[in-house]
Amino acid sequence: MHSFLSRLNTLFAFTISVLAALTLGVFISTYFEQYHGTVSISANKPIVKHMTDFSANRKKNDLGVLQLNMDMDLNPLFDWNVKQLFLYLTAEYVTPSNSLNQVVLWDKIIERGENAQLNIRDMATKYYFWDDGDHLRSNNVTLTLAWNIISNAGRLLHVRADGSSSFIFPGEYVTSRGKNSGRE
């Protein structure tokens, strides 16, 4: 502690130790938090098309097209250890070839301080709803929302929201030149 630089060094090192202890305290204070929430989702105008997926093989697969309505208030989820939320909407359904299919249709990152109350109407899906085959007609699809909690200090949590909804695709394909043009 004698010289000037040695005092500065000791002060700095002690500050870092105190900050580490405080960060541990933040982690412990939010260890048992569950981060549950309720959302309401619904789908508008679901149709099925049968097209070639040019980004995959050249076979023709089913493409589902729908619009999303979502209402959620996620402000109570942001406590002092939450840095951002990563939300994603999954469509789950059963086909003869697979017992469970999950397709992500939409995702969003909400950072701390941004508006966490979403009221979305008639939004197109962010990602394509390709099926691995041609089993989407008359299929009962469930839409579920889940989020990842990204903390300041701690584990990466994955929580499924309460409130999922289902819809059934129509039983006929839609062609782009037919009467039901399917253009939203």
Place this chain on the structure above:
Amino acid sequence: MIDIEWPFATHMDFRGQKMAERLFQVIIVFFGLIGFIVGYMMQQFSMTIYSVLFGVLVSAFLTIPPWPIYRNNPVEWQKPVDAKKDSNGNKNNSSNKSTPKDTRKAKPKKDQ
């Protein structure tokens, strides 16, 4: 490289160093606890960090510069003994026997 000669005086005595170290530890822990409680109330971790940084500024101001309160117990050095007469007497004793008067004056005990 670590021993830099600053243009201003930077020393404190040992009691002052102990006082300074204890003081900044207490200040930073105090501001850390206050910041933790405030951050928990407001659910904002940034408040905690700002509080600790403010505590660091306060302690840096109070403990890094060598204020006069840290110099109240200067080290008591012993008084320097005049060493010139000693070395002269030893040399004359071992080598020559000239000038016995000088040696007797300087170290009367050793002669006998």
